[in-house]
Amino acid sequence: MTTCATQRPSPANARTSPARWHTRIAPWTQRCSSWPALSACRPLGFPPGTSSVPATGTAFGWGRDGYGGVAPCRRSEVALRFTDPQRCVRAQRDLGIAPRPQWQLCAQPTPGATRNTCTGDSGGPVLATPAATTITGIISWGPSCRVDDIGVYVSVAPLVPWIDHVAHTQPSG
Template identity: 35%
Template sequence: NNPIIQSWRVRAGSDLLSGAATIAVEKVFLAEVTPASPKDNDIALVKLRSPVHDSDSTKPICLPYFDEELVPGTPLWVIGWGYTEEHGKLSERLQQAEVELIDGQSCNLAAYHGDVTDRMLCAGLPQGGVDTCQGDSGGPLLYSGGHWQVVGIVSWGQGCGTPSTPGVYTSVRAYLDWIYAV
């Protein structure tokens, strides 16, 4: 009965921030953060008080397969209401952008000096210009191979769309055992 969680709402069913239906949050499940790797485990599951009904504007999405590993260069999609430019303001309309998977080793060497672990994904464009930004955290990184899957969760990065500095995402596949155990 956390009073803060009692006030939380999830929005669904509209691409306008102000037009979406709100659904109360019942409970939040957090992955345990360890001091050895504080940027790992940036994932939570939210249990809603009432179901989200399938409609023209609201559809379920699949989790990734345990054994399907995406290769660098795979096209992915990000969506969110975050800033459309660094130090900007939140978008009233849901934004979408195509990015590509970048291998973790290249991501670490280019920008993050070993902070990217095997429980994370990097995505962006080498030339920059397209990325998630402030306000997008917790949003999905999507893959459309055969059917839509949420493969990542917006986690952290440096700047917004900066060349050679991709966004870093929690790898949903790395947490499938935890997700199914909750």
Template identity: 35%
Template sequence: MTSSFTCAIWLFWLFLICVIVHGQILDTTFDITENEPANIVLPNHQESLNDCHFRYYEFGKSSINKPAFGIPAYLREFAHMTAIGWSQPDKTTMWNCGGSLIWENFVLTAAHCTEDANNLPPDVVRLGDIDLFNDSDNQYAQQITIVEIIRHPEHRFSARYHDIALLRLERKVVFVIADPFLAHKPDKRISTGLHDTVAPACLWNNDEIRFNTLEATGWGDTGFAQSRTPTLLKVLLRPVDREECSEHYRNIRGLRAGLHDYQMCAGHALMDTCPGDSGGPLLVKLLHNTRVTPFIVAVTSFGSACGLSVPGVYVRVAPYIPWIQSVLKANGEDGTDWIFEPQACARKYVNLREYEPRVQLKNMGTQQQLDMTKAH
């Protein structure tokens, strides 16, 4: 069989997977009752099949290694995504974990990401950078020193529980405030030398996770016994029942009491998170008016050998929001309850969010709200 024919077959299967995955997404429906507000935050699950060629065919031709059918992310898609690094004596940096910017000077990650194999803490984070080893996309990257590591007080390195931590940064990130009516026209944006490739994500504060599909991102291994990717990749995962998931993690070291209710599982037959993705987000993108807001549902904690169809384990963020608020308040930040409400958080950085032109709006007085009869 010729290499060109093999490549064609490979790309055909990639395209078919794209159609299947996106087809499921396009079939997603929402049960909206008469009592629910018109400007409800909606899952941004409906994507056009027109991007299949771009996301699968073009990248399928490249030399980029991907986790089991991982999809390369594009600039601004995950503006909260943070690489967590350990500076080396030779002036290089080992980017061994991921995290999420949730405040202008705080990154959320996994507690086990606060020490490496030599018991050394990370000392730097990098944001606004898709390819960690390519200078071509460094124009808007921000690299900031970590000044404090705050692990959850109940976490122990000998166990896999309460695997969550906050990193306090030396300074707040910097970003540009763009004209909301020009957000979809990059050449018309208001710029101060930086770009809205960096923006905090929101936290999903509800114990109920009602989404059929979630996304995980990272620079981790590209598969079992494979090398790490220099390019940020995303995978589509589905929540897995905890009882079903527990069958895969019986007699696992550090899980003496089994999986707790503040842990959740997610997986996919072809996609998975891998070593190096730890600390990164499991998230859902929600639409608020014409803007896409990322909501962190959980933090990547641990799993079996990646890419083998075994669900990974994640730490849900909702049970830890009171702790996160207490840390923010202790550092002079406004961690009041209302700021963590979905609508309030979505509005806070609205001008830094991705513009979604496919959502049609109707005018409600001086406000624009989602027209539920026309929203994609």
């Protein structure tokens, strides 16, 4: 596990094994004051299955501050603007990757941003803004950490039935 430059990992930021992933859905569904943009803890919602893509969102994670950069000592956030689905498809095809638009969203940092999602952010939530009460996406991948690159995010809307099933059929703990 990679640690930040000034502190050792703590239970609060330790990675979770895939076998225990289903027990870790709940933490991502809470708005907590430990995230700078979020002021109070309360449950977050999932988008309806036919949800349209919002214009903007905010991604949260523990990713590096740039390609080859250092891991942060606290969660960071990136304000995003979602791109046209056709631009998303073209960007992936240009990289030789088969796009899956029914499962993916693409976004770039908003103008004036100083960072993009990066290595270590994968798996973090993307909340629809301005209300930040709906988990719209999950950070997945990007060709680089550059501010002008398009990142690919998993669309949560088509996964809501599966999330509901897993959350209600898996033992807790």
